[in-house]
Amino acid sequence: MNVLLLCRLLGLVAILIGGSMAFSLPWAAWGDWHRERSGFWGLVGAMAVCFAVGAVLRRIGRRARGRLFLKEAMAVVGLSWVLATVLGALPFIFSGPHRTPQARMSPIDAMFEAQSGFSTTGATVLTDVEDPRLVPRSILFWRSSTHFLGGLGIIVLFVAILGQGSAGKALMRAEMPGPSKASQQARTQHTAWVLFLVYAGLNGLLTVILVLEGLSLFDALCHAFGTMATGGFSTYNASVGHFATQPRYNGPLVEMTIALFMFLAGTNFTLLYALAVFQPRRLAHDVEWKTYVAILAGVTAAVVGFGLYHGDFAQNGMAQPTSEEASSIDDAQAGGQSVGGAVRYGLFQVVSIMTTTGFCTDDFDRWNSFGRGVLLVLMFVGGCAGSTGGGLKVIRHILFVKILGLEIEQTFHPSVVRPLRLGGQPVVDQELRRNVLVYFGLIGAIFVAAWLFTVTVEPDATWTDFGHGREHKLVDAAGCVAATLNNIGPGYGVVGPTKNYTNFSAPAKILFTWLMMVGRLEIFAVVVLFVPGFWRR
Amino acid sequence: MNVLLLCRLLGLVAILIGGSMAFSLPWAAWGDWHRERSGFWGLVGAMAVCFAVGAVLRRIGRRARGRLFLKEAMAVVGLSWVLATVLGALPFIFSGPHRTPQARMSPIDAMFEAQSGFSTTGATVLTDVEDPRLVPRSILFWRSSTHFLGGLGIIVLFVAILGQGSAGKALMRAEMPGPSKASQQARTQHTAWVLFLVYAGLNGLLTVILVLEGLSLFDALCHAFGTMATGGFSTYNASVGHFATQPRYNGPLVEMTIALFMFLAGTNFTLLYALAVFQPRRLAHDVEWKTYVAILAGVTAAVVGFGLYHGDFAQNGMAQPTSEEASSIDDAQAGGQSVGGAVRYGLFQVVSIMTTTGFCTDDFDRWNSFGRGVLLVLMFVGGCAGSTGGGLKVIRHILFVKILGLEIEQTFHPSVVRPLRLGGQPVVDQELRRNVLVYFGLIGAIFVAAWLFTVTVEPDATWTDFGHGREHKLVDAAGCVAATLNNIGPGYGVVGPTKNYTNFSAPAKILFTWLMMVGRLEIFAVVVLFVPGFWRR
Secondary structure, three states: OOHHHHHHHHHHHHHHHHHHHHHHHHHHHOOOHHHHHHHHHHHHHHHHHHHHHHHHHHHHHHHOOOOOOHHHHHHHHHHHHHHHHHHHHHHHHHHOOEOOOOOEOOHHHHHHHHHHHHOOOOOOOOOOOOOOOOOOHHHHHHHHHHHHHHHHHHHHHHHHHOOOOOHHHHHHHHHOOOOOOOOHHHHHHHHHHHHHHHHHHHHHHHHHHHHHOOOOHHHHHHHHHHHHOOOOOOOOOOHHHHHHHOOOOOHHHHHHHHHHHHHHHOOOHHHHHHHHOOOOHHHHOOHHHHHHHHHHHHHHHHHHHHHHHHOOOOOOOOOOOOOOHHHHOOHHHHOOOOHHHHHHHHHHHHHHHHOOOOOOOOOHHHOOHHHHHHHHHHHHHOOOOOOOOOOOOHHHHHHHHHHHHHHHHHHHOOOOOOOOEEOOEEOOOOOHHHHHHHHHHHHHHHHHHHHHHHHHHOOOHHHHOOOOOHHHHHHHHHHHHHHHHOOOOOOOHHHOOOOOOOOOOHHHHHHHHHHHHHHHOOOHHHHHHHOHHHHOO | OOHHHHHHHHHHHHHHHHHHHHHHHHHHHOOOHHHHHHHHHHHHHHHHHHHHHHHHHHHHHHHOOOOOOHHHHHHHHHHHHHHHHHHHHHHHHHHOOEOOOOOEOOHHHHHHHHHHHHOOOOOOOOOOOOOOOOOOHHHHHHHHHHHHHHHHHHHHHHHHHOOOOOHHHHHHHHHOOOOOOOOHHHHHHHHHHHHHHHHHHHHHHHHHHHHHOOOOHHHHHHHHHHHHOOOOOOOOOOHHHHHHHOOOOOHHHHHHHHHHHHHHHOOOHHHHHHHHOOOOHHHHOOHHHHHHHHHHHHHHHHHHHHHHHHOOOOOOOOOOOOOOHHHHOOHHHHOOOOHHHHHHHHHHHHHHHHOOOOOOOOOHHHOOHHHHHHHHHHHHHOOOOOOOOOOOOHHHHHHHHHHHHHHHHHHHOOOOOOOOEEOOEEOOOOOHHHHHHHHHHHHHHHHHHHHHHHHHHOOOHHHHOOOOOHHHHHHHHHHHHHHHHOOOOOOOHHHOOOOOOOOOOHHHHHHHHHHHHHHHOOOHHHHHHHOHHHHOO
16 A cells, blocks of 8 residues: 555645635625634634645655555545545534534534535534524535535546446446547546536536526525535525525425436436537437436326325425424415425425435425335435436446346346347446446445444434334434435434434444445445455555 | 146146145044034135146146256246145135134135245234134144145255255255265255155154143144244244243243244254264354354344343233233233343244244334344344245355455455355355345345335225324335245234234235245246246247
8 A cells, every 4th residue: 555645645635625615714704703703713723724634644645656556546535535524524613513502513413514515415413504693604605515525526536436347337438528549548537627517517507597596696506516416405494495485586496496407417427518519319328317317207207196196295395393484385385285286396306315415395204105115215226327416326227127137037048148238239348247236235235234233323212302203213214324325315204304313323423424425435445444454565 | 848847747736735735634623513614625625626736737748758947947846836825725715714803815815825834934814813713723724734835845945956056056065965976866866855854853843842841733733834844823813922821831941942943944954964863063064054043142132132221021922902811921921021031032033033934922013123123134134045944044145245345355456356265165156156146136126126016005094094103104014025025924013923914905915925935936936937038938
């Protein structure tokens, strides 16, 4: 392991994170300085630590020689995410926003919140983000910025992953833009720049549209970050559902705008580039994208149908009994259910969960069992490869189903070995079949182990103290693990759309923090950090 | 597909099933003839149909030529299980036992009950088996006989499976008893006979012991069948818990006897043969058996520990509010909890669930979330390969964990390919790695699909009409699917240890019947029957 090189690169990461905190500082000037100053000085302090850590690491690594081999590359990815979590938590620790009106944030809470941001999960421990006395504006902006940085990191990382045995590899070989005769490195750099421009461009475009729809620049930027990174942090307790409760916004318009951009954020960014350079046919020929659209359409239709049948859409919105908005929900919308309303809330929620964003406009935990169950399954589907969406990715599910089909055929035709085909083309990568099965196996094993851990260590009081029966532990724990491992955010019961992760014990919060990182980095780069053999020569 | 040969073999199966019904007839003479005659004539009618079907099939197949190829072998296994379900359901249909005091058994209920018997699941739709006016004794004996036949079928099938790419193959090559230089066929036949003798011998031994402990011959035989086949049908509503409620039995003694034989039934039968011929060292060298014992011991300790902490063992037994036994439970045992009682109930339940038997002495659905959760995971572990236990089998879990470990290592050492080792020996079978991953993938996919199907098609009324909240659907449906797919029987909530599958709708019962068969035949022999390509030349 080339430790010096590692230090030099990690130092760069620390400096970049410190630098990006600067963009949150100006927001301290907007509000009441008395309330904002803790955020301002917290950010300044965190920046100082980041630059100091970065300087020390780069000083240690100044004599680094050699280039990045596979092991170093994995270590850099895993460790830079760990470093980002620790450094990204500093503004929360230094400025001390309140987790609840009674309690301040602990370092574990702060790292949970930072990891939730960088991993574009959107799970929060803050119970009230609307009161600047509890959470300064600048800190709220930093919270949303971590989504932007995390999404950017994934987009750039995706290019790096192309060189490894990932499921996206075979697909991306064909899909990667840029001159095909250029050298591998030049091509990779070109791809990275193209994807960055698409990502930054869509963030900018959505911000402009949201401002035109009446949102403040602050809200527009934060929600654009949350949308394009498929993150899900909002600046309101009722998430995107907030805009339907205020007469000065056109609720449905804002919701559908965000739904459209969530849909784009879950699409392979190389396809979005193709769209941008007027090659829309690429989308029509992409098997993964077509499957992604088909799943979204099919599940939305089913959710709307079953939801209307069970009367789930009779009372819509993110009504919270303790919140002032609850009483101001449009009466016309609260009484009776319409097909239009069902499509509006059903579509938004299905897109939000499948793209692993986690924005909410309706409390899907109140839906019927089919709706709740199918969303839990959707959490594991996720977006397309090469998007900012989490989950297992649509392409892996396509390959998984095809591989199992081929295997069943092989039990009675052992001599006939048929190649794996995708969109009519045989898939070249011989190891792909095993890799996909291993990935599903690992996700399954991690899910079951984490679920059992949560059920075991989390005291019943986390449920019973807040009016939930302890018999809901099994489902709620499954929801927590699925929602963090797949980077969604909200789950069921105690972490339902109107709830949050505040009341969990420290061991569970540490586990969830780890799961968010594992899910975001597609397991290996995180898990190898815990393998002793990885660190030996 | 050699259809003629298929018919001839299926005809033999039909005749064997008809013949085995004869052993249930004498029990009609024991009780009140007025109540028993429907059972007697029902069995006679069913036997007539079996022999007629057998004769017709053998007549069709009388000109069969050629030998069994892989496809025919798979078709025979799958179809003979389907045929057994239909024919085995006939005594239930003809004699018409009452599913509930209000309703008779429908053909779907009868096939569910028969499949539950043959697949050694032990899930029942009968709400009261103790009243001979509702269920004749002879029919109750036939119900338990299906366990014996099913367990026998699996033991014989296990020998046939040795020739295929199963996870047990590599292990069994080394473990198979008999002269190693004999021809493959002679050796297989020898193995089949040895395993049959072990199985029949243990059934007989347990029957004798239970009779000595005070059970009637009827109860002793039925519980021996239920134990050695890891089935779980009892002749009492309170399952094995019944014996603790009657002063004339030594409850703990009967329970521990059955627990010991459940443990043996979950052990590889070739190891039991080695034990019988005084080679106990074979057990000590068997990796799977040692892991099996370690899991049982570890989980029992955890269940007892967490159970005592949460006070789960303060009120033990299978107390049902509507049953007469409820009031007669030993007072000393009902009040307060002791370590001895916790071990007694915890050990029995852990062994019962892990071996996939499903006998109950305590309502584990009332346990704390850890106990409920860990039992759900144990359902998927199951017994050892070559036992009558269901589930995925311990050996597959050992290989699964080792394979995932090797795969993680390979991500950072791609050039180093280490062989899979089991007990120090490299595993020869090159396809084993893929097979194990595929098996886990298929079980996972079937579990999720069946769970979502159950949640979707089963009306809320199955919960709300019987005092359960509809929000329990997600967990209860997962329990139903896990308990049928892995051939356990009891699950959670509406199918908890004191409940049964009566109230489910027909589509769900058909699904569960299919799942029991899929789990019992390790997926492929059942699933290929639904693949059109399987039936083409």
